[in-house]
């Protein structure tokens with residue numbers, strides 16, 4: 001992906017070096033466009049070495065290349081970090097008095113801004129109005145966070161951390177990437193659960209998991225692009241909901257189970273991509289649990305939640321397809337498959353998408369590697385790539401299967417009673 005990193009003149013410009021480096025290390029082609037003021041905070045040689053590209057600032061340099069528009073036109077994503085109050089004001093007004101302003105105006109790519117400024121400036125009515133204008137035009141904001149500012153003061157206005165800017169930017173790009181739209185799921189109703197459920201202990205605490213909802217929302221987006229009518233049962237998504245998808249928001253496994261059960265009958269394909277809490281606290285306190293009453297150790301009694309996927313699979317009609325996911329930690333591919341085969345036998349679904357998870361794999365990442373198993377435990381496909389491309393490959397399997405099933409009598413359909 002070609003990413004333009006715009007750097008404007010704030011002290012947080014030094015942190016932009018980390019943003020550029022993270023994009024480059026992730027394999028992206030990064031073009032830095034720095035303002036003159038930004039280069040007072042961070043040197044051009046540093047930015048050129050880290051981005052592995054010439055850094056442009058000047059509108060009147062290499063005019064023959066029409067650079068003032070070509071950089072923006074060729075970008076897949078623009079990330080402006082830090083974005084000062086002045087740069088937000090210029091963007092809101094559509095000013096193009098420097099190369100960054102021209103790049104932004106000439107681009108159709110999604111734009112992410114990471115504001116950085118003093119609290120008073122962030123809270124000033126002018127900045128508030130400019131930020132609202134930009135947000136209403138679809139520009140994505142990461143932060144600002146609250147914390148230590150440049151001087152001795154602290155408050156809202158600190159630039160978001162590098163990892164957060166990079167993750168949010170890649171999620172925005174993934175959500176905007178073009179998807180296949182061959183219409184092979186036209187008229188098919190697809191129900192997908194995504195994200196991770198949370199089980200409350202008290203009004204402020206919960207037991208949750210690291211699922212971001214990226215794979216489930218990628219499935220929803222890819223299915224909608226193929227013409228499906230999609231319902232997304234969403235549990236705490238960290239990513240935007242795709243356009244054209246009906247959303248039902250849920251908190252707990254019980255709420256997710258109710259939402260899935262009541263929608264299941266009216267859908268042709270049911271995909272359980274959500275990471276569902278297997279257990280919930282036996283009792284939920286209405287008041288915040290206090291250390292004084294708990295003492296030095298706390299014992300939490302948990303009770304088992306229902307298995308939503310197994311129940312959906314056991315009630316499914318012969319003309320429905322039920323797909324589960326299996327997140328497993330395994331040392332070898334063979335061990336992973338063995339766990340997957342045992343799981344699909346236990347769950348009784350038509351397909352199981354098995355992926356390896358770990359401290360750095362599976363959750364909250366942009367890519368995925370999966371193996372899809374059928375009821376017999378045979379490998380149907382192995383897919384690797386962005387979560388969107390993995391979603392597309394899974395949907396190709398389902399679209400092919402729906403097509404095959406339409407040409408069979410019910411008794412010939414695998415899994416039919």
Ligand code: CTP
Nearest residue numbers: 272274276278305306307308309324325326327
């Ligand atoms: N699932 C479910 N209800 C649960 C637990 C899991 O519907 N109470 C679904 C998940 O959405 C996923 C599949 O079952 O599609 C497998 O989830 P996973 O967490 O891998 O397996 P578990 O059944 O929880 O078994 P274990 O954690 O012991 O491996």
